[in-house]
């Protein structure tokens with residue numbers, strides 16, 4: 452019997468409090484209101500940002516909530532006035548919405564959209580209420596406008612994009628965050644050109660996706676910096692030309708001087724994909740005088756601040772940031788899917804494990820163990 456217009460009881464993973472394992476339990480998911488879409492999530496994966504928010508240091512972190520923002524699934528039902536998707540469409544949830552109408556969307560300068568961001572950061576839908584409840588009716592917060600750690604979720608219509616049914620749910624789940632973020636940061640935010648030199652700090656899914664973006668643009672040197680030698684082989688497979696482990700430098704060397712020496716004065720582009728503010732400083736200072744740009748992708752907690760001597764900027768180095776790789780999810784995801792289909796963009800290669808949904812806490816543990824890129828969860832099991 453169809454559940455359209457009715458609440459659905461399903462399994463979800465609830466973050467009840469910071470730093471505690473998620474509780475896999477039944478919740479109630481209300482039907483979508485106007486301009487909302489209820490999705491049956493098929494595949495989802497854990498991104499480092501889910502672990503960051505679960506750790507309790509995210510100033511927008513609210514509990515209890517349904518985490519998860521890398522996920523894809525099938526439109527189960529739509530609310531009034533939804534015109535961009537229909538029931539049965541295969542979709543990716545987008546934590547960076549694209550309304551096409553707000554000041555941000557119309558600026559042509561950014562992929563950040565203002566339409567739902569304020570309520571998204573408060574863990575509620577645009578009308579200020581939640582569609583998730585526990586069995587006693589108590590509200591459960593949404594997360595990043597997606598909440599993919601549930602068999603069913605509700606998102607704003609501006610927070611999803613449909614994709615061709617010939618593409619499967621696993622790669623599209625990963626395109627919901629990590630891969631798109633890194634690849635976009637390289638090809639869009641930085642707009643790396645043939646011959647440029649690049650250093651990437653942090654060889655997780657985001658960092659290695661920067662690497663493949665740099666490779667696709669013909670960068671002449673792509674240096675990966677990571678403390679974990681287990682990331683070396685992957686770095687080369689995704690396109691790195693060099694791998695440096697700062698722990699293995701000589702006493703007389705530091706990572707900044709090492710990178711400057713390797714690149715005849717510094718890099719054209721560096722990327723922080725660690726979220727560590729000390730690494731961000733090194734990444735900036737390893738840039739070439741006069742033009743080098745450092746792009747911050749990693750997320751750091753409230754209270755953490757970046758520092759450098761202003762002279763570093765006076766002498767032409769540029770500090771920038773990138774959210775979701777600068778990609779506009781609804782109008783540009785199709786291009787990334789084409790890159791995936793043509794083989795330019797590796798996505799499946801990031802899947803280092805698969806688990807049933809009930810093992811979601813183990814998937815978080817995987818992320819903290821250096822031999823994981825992404826663990827994909829099957830919400831039906």
Ligand SMILES: NC(=O)C1=CN([C@@H]2O[C@H](COP(=O)(O)OP(=O)(O)OC[C@H]3O[C@@H](n4cnc5c(N)ncnc54)[C@H](OP(=O)(O)O)[C@@H]3O)[C@@H](O)[C@H]2O)C=CC1
Pocket residue numbers: 498499500503628629632652653654655656657658676677678679682724725726727730747748749750751773774775776818819820821822823824
């Ligand atoms: N701006 C945006 O739109 C987005 C930002 N993010 C953020 O990007 C970052 C990366 O995410 P993700 O790839 O999923 O995370 P991962 O945890 O998979 O990757 C981070 C990598 O950085 C390495 N690392 C940690 N500390 C250092 C250090 N001091 N020097 C060098 N390498 C280091 C880790 O090594 P080890 O294996 O030893 O832990 C790991 O390989 C996170 O901060 C995440 O929150 C993610 C998605 C979107």
Ligand SMILES: N[C@@H](CCC(=O)N[C@@H](CSC=O)C(=O)NCC(=O)O)C(=O)O
Pocket residue numbers: 498500501509510511512547563568628750751752753774775
């Ligand atoms: N609530 C967090 C926000 C951290 C952050 O910067 N998030 C990234 C996406 S991380 C994905 O894995 C982002 O896109 N930021 C732009 C935005 O509008 O949120 C905090 O306050 O730390």
Ligand SMILES: [Zn+2]
Pocket residue numbers: 498499500501520521628629
């Ligand atoms: Zn993410």
Ligand SMILES: [Zn+2]
Pocket residue numbers: 548549550551552553554555556557563564565566
């Ligand atoms: Zn907008």
